[in-house]
Structures are given as structure tokens and as C-alpha cells.
Amino acid sequence: MTRELRGQVAFVTGGSRGIGLAIARALVAEGVHVGITGLNEERLASAREALHGAGPAQVETFNADVRQFDQVKQALGALTARFGGLDIIVNNAAVGIFSSVADMTPEQWSEVITTNLTGAFHVTHAALPHLRERGGGSIINISSLAGTNAFTGGAAYCASKAGLNAFSEVLMQEVRYDNIRVSYVMPGSVATGFAGGDPEKGTDWKIAPEEVADVVMNLLHHDPRSLPSRVELRPSKPLRKS
Ligand SMILES: NC(=O)c1ccc[n+]([C@@H]2O[C@H](COP(=O)([O-])OP(=O)(O)OC[C@H]3O[C@@H](n4cnc5c(N)ncnc54)[C@H](OP(=O)(O)O)[C@@H]3O)[C@@H](O)[C@H]2O)c1
Numbered sequence: 001m002t003r004e005l006r007g008q009v010a011f012v013t014g015g016s017r018g019i020g021l022a023i024a025r026a027l028v029a030e031g032v033h034v035g036i037t038g039l040n041e042e043r044l045a046s047a048r049e050a051l052h053g054a055g056p057a058q059v060e061t062f063n064a065d066v067r068q069f070d071q072v073k074q075a076l077g078a079l080t081a082r083f084g085g086l087d088i089i090v091n092n093a094a095v096g097i098f099s100s101v102a103d104m105t106p107e108q109w110s111e112v113i114t115t116n117l118t119g120a121f122h123v124t125h126a127a128l129p130h131l132r133e134r135g136g137g138s139i140i141n142i143s144s145l146a147g148t149n150a151f152t153g154g155a156a157y158c159a160s161k162a163g164l165n166a167f168s169e170v171l172m173q174e175v176r177y178d179n180i181r182v183s184y185v186m187p188g189s190v191a192t193g194f195a196g197g198d199p200e201k202g203t204d205w206k207i208a209p210e211e212v213a214d215v216v217m218n219l220l221h222h223d224p225r226s227l228p229s230r231v232e233l234r235p236s237k238p239l240r241k242s
Contacts, residue, residue, distance in 0.1 A: 005032050012036050037062045038061070088140070143185060144161045145232060190209055
């Protein structure tokens with residue numbers, strides 16, 4: 001049995017580009033009303049444009065910083081007021097700053113942890129009353145293989161994703177009896193502009209953003225009797241290290 005999503009309401013952080021935009025597009029295509037967040041006004045506007053033609057559902061954009069609890073709470077309040085409730089949140093917004101521990105500034109450390117980890121707490125904390133009011137829902141956190149695979153220069157990023165994994169597992173146990181399903185997805189390299197990268201580079205072997213969106217949609221459709229709580233998604237054939 002797969003679950004019908006049409007008419008539900010979703011909140012996708014960092015939905016203005018990359019993986020978040022692909023997830024928002026897949027949701028809209030299935031008739032889910034979506035609110036996306038981002039910081040850059042131009043990118044939000046072009047995402048709104050792209051999503052309007054993507055399916056039968058409606059879209060709201062919010063210039064809301066996940067590092068700021070009040071902004072997140074306000075955006076969720078506006079989304080639920082517009083569409084009458086909330087069923088799905090996708091904690092996707094993140095930044096990557098890669099530097100050795102010796103060279104990383106306290107400000108850079110804080111930016112990564114506050115966006116990638118505290119941001120997910122902010123959104124979840126503000127969303128739980130709305131999900132409970134609905135009698136249940138889904139929370140999907142976009143983590144990374146970096147949460148378990150450490151690499152030099154990744155102290156802040158790897159720690160933020162390891163923290164997000166632990167956060168997701170605790171949350172899953174806390175809210176499962178309220179019919180709130182928590183899963184986290186750990187992709188390897190995805191072809192996006194993350195951390196200033198070139199989204200066109202490596203498209204022949206990297207994961208496509210749409211493939212991460214497919215995983216999210218499969219999680220949302222999964223029979224509610226069981227819960228795939230953690231998904232690792234790898235490129236099938238990553239570049240060989242020669
Ligand atoms: N790309 C990869 O190789 C890869 C691999 C594994 C996991 N991931 C994870 O996948 C997720 C999405 O990554 P991506 O590759 O799609 O990144 P991306 O293309 O850089 O997009 C990041 C999104 O997050 C938004 N964002 C950043 N800081 C924010 C903040 N403080 N408040 C609200 N929104 C904010 C950005 O908004 P603006 O457009 O306004 O900046 C943008 O919409 C992240 O959690 C990342 O860690 C990515």
C-alpha cells in the first residue's frame with residue numbers, strides 16, 4: 001500500500017536550488033503544496049517560476065534563514081495559514097565550508113553548525129505542533145555520507161552531519177507514536193553548486209539531484225507499517241582514485 005500525497009502540505013528548506021529544488025519539484029508534481037526557503041531573493045524568484053509549471057499544486061517562497069528561529073516560525077505560520085496545515089518537512093538547507101581545524105575561524109565553524117544542525121532543530125521544533133495538530137506527518141533530513149565518512153578539511157561539515165544523524169535517530173524515537181515518521185538520507189556526491197562547486201561538473205558519475213528527490217518520494221510513499229529510517233545513496237561508479 002502506498003500513501004496518497006495529493007493535497008498535503010510540505011516545507012522544504014533550501015528549496016531554491018540543487019537538491020531542495022528537485023525535491024520541491026517532485027512534491028508539486030504529485031499535488032503537494034510546497035513552501036520553500038532560501039536566502040537569495042533572485043534564486044527564490046526563479047525557483048518559484050520553475051515550480052509554478054511543475055504540477056497541479058501551489059507554491060510559496062520564504063526568505064527565511066534557518067539559523068534564525070523566529071524567521072522559521074513565522075514562515076511555517078504563514079504556510080499553515082495559507083494551506084490549512086502541515087504534513088511534511090524536509091530539512092535540506094546546508095552550507096559547506098572546508099578548511100583544516102587550524103585554519104577554520106570560529107565564525108566559519110559556527111556558520112556550518114548553526115545552519116546544518118541547529119537549523120534542522122529550529123524547523124523541527126517549530127513544525128512539531130503543526131504536525132501533531134494534523135495527527136501525524138513526515139520529517140526527512142538530508143544528511144550526507146560525510147556524517148559517517150570523515151575526511152581532512154571536513155571537521156565542521158562532517159560534525160554537522162554526524163550531529164544531524166544523531167538528532168534524526170533521537171527524534172524518530174520520540175515522535176513515532178504520534179504518527180510522525182522521521183528518516184534521514186545520506187547522499188554521496190551530488191551534481192549541484194554546493195559549496196561553490198560547478199553543477200555541470202561530474203554529471204557523468206555524480207548522483208543527480210532528481211535521484212535524491214526520488215528517494216524522498218519513495219520514503220513518503222512507503223507503507224506506514226514499516227519505516228526506512230536511514231538511506232545511504234551512492235554514485236554507482238564513483239571516479240576511481242588512481
Ligand atoms: N551536493 C552534494 O554533493 C551533497 C552531498 C551530500 C549531501 N548534500 C546535502 O544536500 C543538501 C542540499 O545540498 P545542495 O547540494 O542542493 O546545496 P546547494 O545547491 O548549495 O543549495 C543549498 C540550499 O540551501 C539554502 N540555504 C543555505 N543556507 C541557508 C540558510 N541559512 N537558511 C535557509 N536556506 C539556506 C540555499 O539558499 P540560497 O540559494 O539562498 O543560498 C540553497 O537553496 C544539503 O544538506 C547538503 O549538505 C549535498
